[in-house]
Amino acid sequence: MQSQVTHETRLECTRHFFARRGNPQNRFRVIHVAGTAGKGSTASLIAHMLHAQGYSAGLITSPFVTTTLEDVWINGKLCDPNIFIRVANDILDDVEKMNDTEIPSYSETLYAIGVECCAQAGVEWLVTEVGCGGKFDYTNIFSQPTTCVLTPIGLDHMNILGNTVPEIAAHKAGIIHTGCTVFSAQQSEDVRAVFDHEAALYGLTVHYIAPSQENNSDMPGAHQSHNSALACAVVESLGVSLQAQQLGMQRAFLPARCEVMQRNPLVIIDGAHSVIKMRALAEYVSTLTYNRLFVIYSAKYSKDPLENLTPLLSKISTLWCTEFHLPGFSSHSTEEMKYAIAQRASSLEIIEEKNPLAALHSALARANANDCILVTGSLYMAGIVREHYYPEKTIVLQQSLKPAVG
Numbered sequence: 001m002q003s004q005v006t007h008e009t010r011l012e013c014t015r016h017f018f019a020r021r022g023n024p025q026n027r028f029r030v031i032h033v034a035g036t037a038g039k040g041s042t043a044s045l046i047a048h049m050l051h052a053q054g055y056s057a058g059l060i061t062s063p064f065v066t067t068t069l070e071d072v073w074i075n076g077k078l079c080d081p082n083i084f085i086r087v088a089n090d091i092l093d094d095v096e097k098m099n100d101t102e103i104p105s106y107s108e109t110l111y112a113i114g115v116e117c118c119a120q121a122g123v124e125w126l127v128t129e130v131g132c133g134g135k136f137d138y139t140n141i142f143s144q145p146t147t148c149v150l151t152p153i154g155l156d157h158m159n160i161l162g163n164t165v166p167e168i169a170a171h172k173a174g175i176i177h178t179g180c181t182v183f184s185a186q187q188s189e190d191v192r193a194v195f196d197h198e199a200a201l202y203g204l205t206v207h208y209i210a211p212s213q214e215n216n217s218d219m220p221g222a223h224q225s226h227n228s229a230l231a232c233a234v235v236e237s238l239g240v241s242l243q244a245q246q247l248g249m250q251r252a253f254l255p256a257r258c259e260v261m262q263r264n265p266l267v268i269i270d271g272a273h274s275v276i277k278m279r280a281l282a283e284y285v286s287t288l289t290y291n292r293l294f295v296i297y298s299a300k301y302s303k304d305p306l307e308n309l310t311p312l313l314s315k316i317s318t319l320w321c322t323e324f325h326l327p328g329f330s331s332h333s334t335e336e337m338k339y340a341i342a343q344r345a346s347s348l349e350i351i352e353e354k355n356p357l358a359a360l361h362s363a364l365a366r367a368n369a370n371d372c373i374l375v376t377g378s379l380y381m382a383g384i385v386r387e388h389y390y391p392e393k394t395i396v397l398q399q400s401l402k403p404a405v406g
Contacts, residue, residue: 024112034174038227062110062131067396083117087113148175169187223280266371271378271383273308275307282315294366294371300330318366331378357388
């Protein structure tokens with residue numbers, strides 16, 4: 001009970017902060033997306049479809065892979081870095097005038113920057129992804145979102161959201177508000193019961209969307225059939241044409257999601273960091289043709305390194321355990337990961353290499369042209385390796401998630 005009060009108080013501080021900024025979040029028609037897996041992809045698909053229809057559309061996602069600019073997409077491009085810096089400086093100047101009890105967190109501040117950048121750009125439709133959970137998340141500041149979208153639910157962030165899927169689902173359902181239309185991917189019966197109950201409190205009905213028979217988007221992975229079907233149902237309810245839906249599906253992209261970085265050997269980066277995401281990744285890997293699978297892996301200290309890797313474990317020829325250390329975020333040590341994984345896979349060759357780029361070079365040196373190197377386990381570690389292919393400076397200057405290089 002105490003943790004709920006703490007979360008609730010934190011959200012009230014966020015709302016107070018946005019009120020201090022003039023409530024920029026009230027200038028949009030809002031589509032709010034929550035879930036365990038697929039929320040970033042679904043949000044991206046929706047935003048690109050709206051933009052293809054001719055609307056001024058903004059997209060705010062998290063976390064970024066390489067640069068903070070990735071969090072804010074406006075009308076087909078990442079936010080102009082000069083505008084981002086100007087808005088950030090203005091907000092930080094305001095934060096310095098606040099009392100210690102009022103000061104927003106890093107995530108809340110970054111979200112405020114994104115919202116104000118979209119407001120200044122004249123965005124009509126804002127598609128925003130939940131940071132963690134939903135009910136007490138810093139993004140849950142919209143009193144009347146137009147549409148609430150719920151992607152597949154599974155176990156994740158259990159230290160914050162609860163130890164069971166229904167507990168986690170209750171947090172996700174917290175984005176439902178009076179007057180919105182609610183769409184959901186297909187869910188288990190226990191999750192449906194939670195969602196239906198929450199919607200009924202507001203006199204609403206949840207529209208459950210079955211996955212497409214095939215993935216109609218350009219984002220790889222069979223799991224994208226869930227995301228694309230859900231996104232299409234959402235925008236169809238808003239009058240977006242079939243042509244705009246198809247164009248949006250062609251343009252939508254998120255980095256480090258089954259992303260091919262090079263061929264011969266094939267190098268793929270995917271930031272899967274939960275069991276449900278790793279299952280989807282394992283399904284995608286099963287569709288590939290390769291000789292040996294080399295995996296470069298790291299798990300955040302709050303994750304179970306063995307549990308997260310289990311869906312892939314039987315496919316791996318050699319495993320490199322590596323580390324990342326960022327402000328507020330660190331991985332398990334290579335020793336901890338190797339010990340945990342070896343309990344299940346004692347015959348698997350496991351190499352400890354603390355530096356992710358050194359692990360990549362080691363795998364490349366071993367690989368033949370028909371092998372596959374998969375970098376996974378953490379978006380933070382994926383970002384370190386992705387910058388080897390797409391430098392941050394190039395992303396920023398071109399305002400593109402996938403800039404031209406070379």
